[in-house]
Amino acid sequence: MDANPTLDQLQVFLAVAETGSFSAASRALNRAQSVVSYTIANLEAQLEMPLFERSGARQPKLTEAGKAMLTDARRIVADLQVMRARAKSMKQGLEAxxxxxxxxxxxxxxxxxxxxxxxxxxxxxxxxxxxxxxxxxxxxxxxxxxxxxxxxxxxxxxxxxxxxxxGYSFLIPVASSDHPLVRLNRPLTLSDVREEVQLVVTDASELTKGRDFNVLSYKIWRVSDIATKHQLIRGGLGWGGLPASVAAKDIMDGKLVALKLDAYEQGEYxxxxxxxxxxxxxxxxxxxxxxxxxxxSSCPSHEEFAEKLGLDAPHEVREAAE
Missing domain, CATH: 3.40.190.10 (Periplasmic binding protein-like II)
Known part of the structure; x- marks a missing residue:
């Protein structure tokens, strides 16, 4: 069975490499220089390769193999330090x-x-x-x-x-700037959106299976996540509600337009x-x-958000979910 280097050997190896000499490493580790030299010799024997060039130089110099092993030694010692810190934290009650x-x-x-x-x-x-x-x-x-x-x-x-x-968030019905609903350039009615494709997130959770929120159109495209819904709305493929934090930048940049649609519940979520x-x-x-x-709890309210983006504030605030 191959001998495994010990943590002590690796720490001594790192000390010699980082201080530049066996004597400096012995002072840093508070050990006799002979002990440091013996430890490095044992490590080289276990690895079956020289880690330092000693001949013809006043200071030990890492061999090519030593340079490669130095990277591994640093990683192993760092991993063990993380393990010790985690064990200490768990002992003190901190979660792993x-x-x-x-x-x-x-x-x-x-x-x-x-x-x-x-x-x-x-x-x-x-x-x-x-x-x-x-x-x-x-x-x-x-x-x-x-x-x-x-x-x-x-x-x-x-x-x-x-x-x-x-805290709270809220949803905003939006469409791309060139969408037919935007080109109407007026407050929208339920009949306006009925025949336009509405993008709706389908949740994988059993808790909401078979339930739809704020679905107003007859034509529905269902997607798996908000990110996809966002991209499709930006691409002009339909309209739909997006979280205010997701839609805000595109509204400010003119890529999306907030729809004035009373039938869509835009209250606090x-x-x-x-x-x-x-x-x-x-x-x-x-x-x-x-x-x-x-x-x-310090996020902008629906009214503050609407004012910031130059939108009309909703007529009433209702709790809503999508």
Missing amino acids: EVSLAISVMVPSNAVVDELREFRERFPSVALNLNVGELGMVMDMVMSGRADIGLGGALLKQDDTIVAEKI PLYAMRKTSRPPGPAGQWLIDAFHRRL
Whole structure:
């Protein structure tokens, strides 16, 4: 059986390579120089290759093999440090991994910003992230596939789920700038949109199977996700509702136009943090819930968003879901 280098041997090897000499490495490690030399000799014997050129030079110089092994040694030592940090964190109660399910209604810039800070605060905690539509978030929490769900709406009452309202979003009916509905250049009626293709997301969740939200047209194209729906609407293939955070830039750039359609419910879409009652979050999970609560509770209201984009504010605010 091949002998395996020890962590101590690799650390001594790194010390010699990084300090440039056996004597400097011995001082850095607080060991006798003879012990350092003996450790390196044993490592070279195990690997069956010289790591340093010693003859004719005052300072040891890495061989080509030594340079290659240096990269491997750094990676192995770094991986072991990560393992130690994770073990220490778990001993202190910090999760090893957080599984998070997020609705597409949560603004993408908020997701990026908060997860960036999460990575900095909890470098040893692995993250398993799922982003989806409609009932996916609650479905994943109920089934135990996600520790925390961020989204809405609460499609069924379940006493095993703890849900806390953390903010809101809203949907805007839009079409491309050259779409026939836009060319009408007036507030739209239900009869205007009936014969135009409406793009609708079909959710894979059993919670919303057979249910349609804000579907007004007779002609329906069903797609699997918001990203595809967004691209098809931009391409002029139909109209449909998009989260405000998804549509905002295209509206400002003139690629999409917000439709004035009273029949389409554009009210606030509540966003919740959900988890199983039996699975309370650890420190990292609770930080995520609190961070998104702070961020989403300060998002612009429907009226503020409409004013920012130069849109007419809705006549009334109703809770809506798609």
